[in-house]
Amino acid sequence: MGPLTDKFCIAGVGETKHMRPSNRTTHSMGVEAVKRACEDAGIRPQDIDGITSYNIGDSTAGTSIGSSLGMRLNYAVDIQGGGSSTEALIAHAVGLLTGGYCKNMVIFRSMNGRSGRRPGGQALSGPTPVTPISTYDNFNQLYGFLSPGQRFGMSCMRYLKDTGMDPNKLGHIAIAHRKHASLNPKAVMRTPITMDDYLASRWVSKPFRILDMCLETDVSAAIVIVPREQAYDLRQPPVYIMGGTARTMADNPLWNYSRDVIHYVAGNYGRQRLFGMSGVTQHDIDLTSSYDAFTFTTLIQLEAYGFAKPGEAGEYVASGMIDIDGRRPNNPSGGHLSEGYTHGISMVIENVRQLRHRADDTCPGWQQGRHTYDRAKGCRQVKKAEIAACLGWGTETMSSSCILRR
Amino acid sequence: MPGPVDYAKIQITPDQDMAAWWNATKEKRFLLPQCAACGLKWWPPAPGCRRCTSLEQSWHQIKGVGEIHSYIVVSQPIAAHMATAVPYVLAIVELPDGTNDDGSKTRIHALLLDDEKDVAIGLPVALAWDDHPSQPYKLPRWRITAKTAPGMWKHPG
Numbered sequence: 001m002g003p004l005t006d007k008f009c010i011a012g013v014g015e016t017k018h019m020r021p022s023n024r025t026t027h028s029m030g031v032e033a034v035k036r037a038c039e040d041a042g043i044r045p046q047d048i049d050g051i052t053s054y055n056i057g058d059s060t061a062g063t064s065i066g067s068s069l070g071m072r073l074n075y076a077v078d079i080q081g082g083g084s085s086t087e088a089l090i091a092h093a094v095g096l097l098t099g100g101y102c103k104n105m106v107i108f109r110s111m112n113g114r115s116g117r118r119p120g121g122q123a124l125s126g127p128t129p130v131t132p133i134s135t136y137d138n139f140n141q142l143y144g145f146l147s148p149g150q151r152f153g154m155s156c157m158r159y160l161k162d163t164g165m166d167p168n169k170l171g172h173i174a175i176a177h178r179k180h181a182s183l184n185p186k187a188v189m190r191t192p193i194t195m196d197d198y199l200a201s202r203w204v205s206k207p208f209r210i211l212d213m214c215l216e217t218d219v220s221a222a223i224v225i226v227p228r229e230q231a232y233d234l235r236q237p238p239v240y241i242m243g244g245t246a247r248t249m250a251d252n253p254l255w256n257y258s259r260d261v262i263h264y265v266a267g268n269y270g271r272q273r274l275f276g277m278s279g280v281t282q283h284d285i286d287l288t289s290s291y292d293a294f295t296f297t298t299l300i301q302l303e304a305y306g307f308a309k310p311g312e313a314g315e316y317v318a319s320g321m322i323d324i325d326g327r328r329p330n331n332p333s334g335g336h337l338s339e340g341y342t343h344g345i346s347m348v349i350e351n352v353r354q355l356r357h358r359a360d361d362t363c364p365g366w367q368q369g370r371h372t373y374d375r376a377k378g379c380r381q382v383k384k385a386e387i388a389a390c391l392g393w394g395t396e397t398m399s400s401s402c403i404l405r406r
Numbered sequence: 407m408p409g410p411v412d413y414a415k416i417q418i419t420p421d422q423d424m425a426a427w428w429n430a431t432k433e434k435r436f437l438l439p440q441c442a443a444c445g446l447k448w449w450p451p452a453p454g455c456r457r458c459t460s461l462e463q464s465w466h467q468i469k470g471v472g473e474i475h476s477y478i479v480v481s482q483p484i485a486a487h488m489a490t491a492v493p494y495v496l497a498i499v500e501l502p503d504g505t506n507d508d509g510s511k512t513r514i515h516a517l518l519l520d521d522e523k524d525v526a527i528g529l530p531v532a533l534a535w536d537d538h539p540s541q542p543y544k545l546p547r548w549r550i551t552a553k554t555a556p557g558m559w560k561h562p563g
């Protein structure tokens with residue numbers, strides 16, 4: 001176990017609706033999400049003195065959110081980044097709280113991911129002129145090689161060749177997450193899909209169909225972290241942070257495509273640290289969350305973090321394992337594929353609610369932790385939810401993670 | 407063959423790290439950065455040798471042949487200048503003369519002149535160039551040069 005295992009808790013979570021479009025500023029949504037997370041915890045926003053957030057130049061600073069909620073901050077830092085930032089900021093919070101830089105902390109993400117800056121940078125109206133091609137970093141724009149779907153598609157295609165996996169197995173991830181979203185009143189896409197629906201969906205960037213790709217939504221979400229001794233009197237059962245990794249990088253992250261194996265992703269480098277620090281193994285994990293920007297990013301993370309053997313993640317997802325009633329459900333909220341897109345924070349929030357046994361479904365007693373476990377009646381609570389692993393993804397070469405327990 | 411790329415819709419304004427690379431395209435030369443101290447070649451032209459950390463950089467002009475390591479087929483354009491080109495095939499191309507003395511490979515990204523029906527991992531490609539009156543630079547393209555290769559693989563969908 002790590003020296004800080006179980007010393008800090010996630011005490012509150014909250015979010016706005018997933019909107020398409022929000023017709024709101026990221027400031028307004030951020031204030032709402034932070035306020036809701038504080039209410040959920042039972043802490044006044046004015047009693048929070050640390051705030052962090054992540055953005056890709058598309059959001060509002062934590063200092064502004066804090067100011068709007070009357071916070072007198074001792075720590076306020078916004079970092080650059082999308083996927084994998086949530087788990088990295090959780091690790092960051094644990095270090096800062098240990099060091100005494102603040103006494104508690106809220107982490108938020110606020111984004112108009114549909115009506116504002118969309119993945120790849122295009123406007124809502126369609127193809128958009130690219131910025132001037134100046135740097136080695138934006139040279140990709142010359143070829144129209146811009147979006148995460150295009151970039152990760154290269155790794156997926158090579159994975160399919162190297163492993164011989166039937167590409168249709170990716171569909172099992174889309175189908176399972178959509179089923180979960182059908183049980184989630186917050187989700188944008190709630191109509192269940194079949195393999196026929198998946199195979200009939202159009203190609204966007206082969207090997208990816210539209211149903212391999214996440215939604216775009218306008219949303220804000222937030223998490224409150226406190227030392228465990230502060231958590232005892234709060235409103236919710238605490239969820240303890242056992243361990244994690246913060247932006248583990250693979251070799252040669254500047255250019256994934258010259259690496260020996262382009263689908264040997266960063267999680268492979270973080271796996272031992274994650275489980276070593278947390279003091280558990282894969283067998284102890286009841287549910288996982290993956291950063292499902294694409295079906296493939298779920299597949300490859302499950303493999304990288306050792307839940308499936310190399311080359312066998314296709315069998316893992318096709319076996320029913322990731323279904324809400326499977327042996328190790330993944331993304332019971334529906335994730336980015338079907339609930340909505342938050343650059344990762346909403347999957348951590350879902351794990352927190354699942355570990356509290358308070359999945360916010362349509363069971364009348366969910367707020368007291370009373371669930372029917374009857375999927376036909378809309379119950380979304382995972383039956384056994386004691387320990388969860390959050391598998392964050394930035395790119396093939398960047399990953400963050402954490403393990404949480406009730 | 408994919409539709410034309412509308413190069414009039416882009417601006418190329420190289421920064422200090424990219425200027426020499428772009429200038430060489432005017433003579434249809436495709437360069438790889440190469441460490442002047444240890445000889446490592448890499449892509450893209452970012453400063454610093456990851457092997458020996460030297461900042462002394464030279465350039466290696468590639469012969470202009472390679473092999474498709476992976477590819478995607480873009481059906482939905484995002485960039486305005488590619489709207490007329492869809493569906494187009496982007497590839498990762500492994501360069502035989504990008505192989506380093508430690509065995510590490512150099513692979514670049516490439517916009518193919520070929521259609522999806524002709525593409526497969528493992529096929530050989532050769533460098534070609536687009537020329538457009540709106541641009542002072544030549545624009546690299548790649549063309550498939552054989553219909554088969556040992557171990558070739560194609561997405562079944």
Ligand SMILES: [Zn+2]
Nearest residue numbers: 441444455458
């Ligand atoms: Zn060197």
